[in-house]
Amino acid sequence: MANRRIAEILQSGQPDESLLVQGWVRTKRESKGFAFIEVNDGSSLANLQVVINQDLPDYEPILKKLNTGAAVEATGVLVASLGKGQQIELKAETVKVYGEADPDTYPLQKKRHSFEFLRTIGHLRSRTNSFGAVFRVRNACSTAIHQFFQQRGFLWVHTPIITASDCEGAGELFSVTSLDLKNIPRTENQAVDYSQDFFAKPTYLTVSGQLEAEVMAMAFSNVYTFGPTFRAENSNTSRHLAEFWMVEPEMAFCDLEGDMDLHEAFLNHIFKYVLETCPEDMEFFNERIDKSVLATAENIINNQFERLTYTEAIKLLEKADVKFEYPVSWGLDLQSEHERYLAEQLFKKPAIVTDYPAQIKAFYMRLNDDEKTVRAMDILAPKIGEIVGGSQREERLEVLERRVLAQGLKPEDLWWYLDLRRYGTVPHAGFGLGFERLVQFMTGMGNIRDVIPFPRTPQSAEF
Ligand code: 4AD
Ligand code: MG
Numbered sequence: 180m181a182n183r184r185i186a187e188i189l190q191s192g193q194p195d196e197s198l199l200v201q202g203w204v205r206t207k208r209e210s211k212g213f214a215f216i217e218v219n220d221g222s223s224l225a226n227l228q229v230v231i232n233q234d235l236p237d238y239e240p241i242l243k244k245l246n247t248g249a250a251v252e253a254t255g256v257l258v259a260s261l262g263k264g265q266q267i268e269l270k271a272e273t274v275k276v277y278g279e280a281d282p283d284t285y286p287l288q289k290k291r292h293s294f295e296f297l298r299t300i301g302h303l304r305s306r307t308n309s310f311g312a313v314f315r316v317r318n319a320c321s322t323a324i325h326q327f328f329q330q331r332g333f334l335w336v337h338t339p340i341i342t343a344s345d346c347e348g349a350g351e352l353f354s355v356t357s358l359d360l361k362n363i364p365r366t367e368n369q370a371v372d373y374s375q376d377f378f379a380k381p382t383y384l385t386v387s388g389q390l391e392a393e394v395m396a397m398a399f400s401n402v403y404t405f406g407p408t409f410r411a412e413n414s415n416t417s418r419h420l421a422e423f424w425m426v427e428p429e430m431a432f433c434d435l436e437g438d439m440d441l442h443e444a445f446l447n448h449i450f451k452y453v454l455e456t457c458p459e460d461m462e463f464f465n466e467r468i469d470k471s472v473l474a475t476a477e478n479i480i481n482n483q484f485e486r487l488t489y490t491e492a493i494k495l496l497e498k499a500d501v502k503f504e505y506p507v508s509w510g511l512d513l514q515s516e517h518e519r520y521l522a523e524q525l526f527k528k529p530a531i532v533t534d535y536p537a538q539i540k541a542f543y544m545r546l547n548d549d550e551k552t553v554r555a556m557d558i559l560a561p562k563i564g565e566i567v568g569g570s571q572r573e574e575r576l577e578v579l580e581r582r583v584l585a586q587g588l589k590p591e592d593l594w595w596y597l598d599l600r601r602y603g604t605v606p607h608a609g610f611g612l613g614f615e616r617l618v619q620f621m622t623g624m625g626n627i628r629d630v631i632p633f634p635r636t637p638q639s640a641e642f
Contacts, residue, residue: 180198180199181197181199185200185219185222186222188227188269189266194257195256195257196257197254197257200220201220201252202220202251204246205289206289207245207247212233213230213233214233214242216245216253219311221311221315224308227265227269228268231271232271235271235272246280246285247288248285249276249279249280250277251275253269253271253273254272254273287306294629297309301633301642312463313618313622314632316461316621319457324445327445327448328403334399334403335402336392336403338404341384342383342391343378343381344390345383346386346541347386348542349410352386352409353409353421354381354382358371358376384409385408385409387611388408392428393599393609394595397603401430402428403427403428405424405425406425408423408425409421409422417626417628418563418564419636420628420635421635424613424631425611426611427610427612429608429609432606432607434554434606438570438608438610439486442531442610443484449621450476451480464624465623468625469622469624469625472622475561485526486530486531486533487530488533490509492513492521492532493508496521501520503517510538512535513557518559519559528561530558530559531558531559533554533555534547534553535553537552540555540570542582544571545570555568556570563620568611571606571608572607572608573600574600574605574606574607575604579600
């Protein structure tokens, strides 16, 4: 007998079809001579209603086991539904209960639970409507990302998770070591003796795959990485994770204009794809989570992003008639309140801010002729703030060496990166999109902990 996913049955199932479904019970409703079970298998927001007639052998004992959360398999025939809310339902011929779920202890009963509570049961929360929708949309975003780049001939490259370099220079690194922390080997002057460590030098979890993506772009022209990155940033906010996923395209023979254009086409593609493939989930977010979700998506698809320089942004912020907590002045980094003011209040759409002061940005960004600013871009989204950071890279060896030294880095540690400027250097550019921030932006979910299955945040690595 055909074993079919519920999403597909609800979409194209025809009366009189015989089939088998497997999933978890969401609710049970008993009426005279019948029971109605709502079954969900994760393939869609909607459940399949299974109707069980009391003629079924062992009706009573089976029904007793069919509580919310129980794993069930049913065979039967599809029939047009007489009830409201669904077109089709399954008339059960056999019902098998795999694992029961004790109604006295199973924490997901039929009522609305807060996201805070659901975070405490991270191993079960994916069985709720909200998290089902989030993780289906997350999956669709990933698919759209690969599709976008693959259609354009970008090579997907896998950059290392363990690295010896701090790409962003922010010092937010998690160390990777196999040294015995209870008995750390020391050098003569009491420093940690890394020569005895696994890699014979200090190593870390990567904060970004960019430097290695640049290596690959110098051979394959257009590449992208899409993988986990790690930051030991002690930021307990609704937009920071210690482990998050980043998408990083890198393009040879490309400047910042090309980088911005690619990015707009990229976001456009992802939003279109998700609206097409997850309409039901997106409706759900629009109704239950944030009433502006669908309007935002349309806005992204139909409008160009605002583009302005950092210097212009500072002028606008200085003129703003709102009180900011943090000061605004040329040379200081933008805080999320400033970023949100620009995108949310002033432009009411994403804004691309370019040409930041060199001293607040990473060493690899291309120095402008004014020698004060670099070809950086940050993309600021309403409600989220920074969603993308990118730049044109410094391709001139002498300038890059100067910048490396100015930021207190050692050129010898970056010898291979500098070699790219020695041999066949070209203008190139790329960006990093914080994948969870994209999913937040897409779904309207307020807390970044609720768009990744297993969030890693300060003091929290459960599940
Ligand atoms: O701006 P960032 O630090 O840029 C880079 O790492 C560059 N190497 C990217 C590149 O040009 N290839 O980080 C990029 C994005 C941010 O804009 C933000 O969306 C996200 O990564 N991000 C975080 N997301 C969740 N939790 C955190 N702690 C994040 N830190 C950065
Ligand atoms: Mg950034």
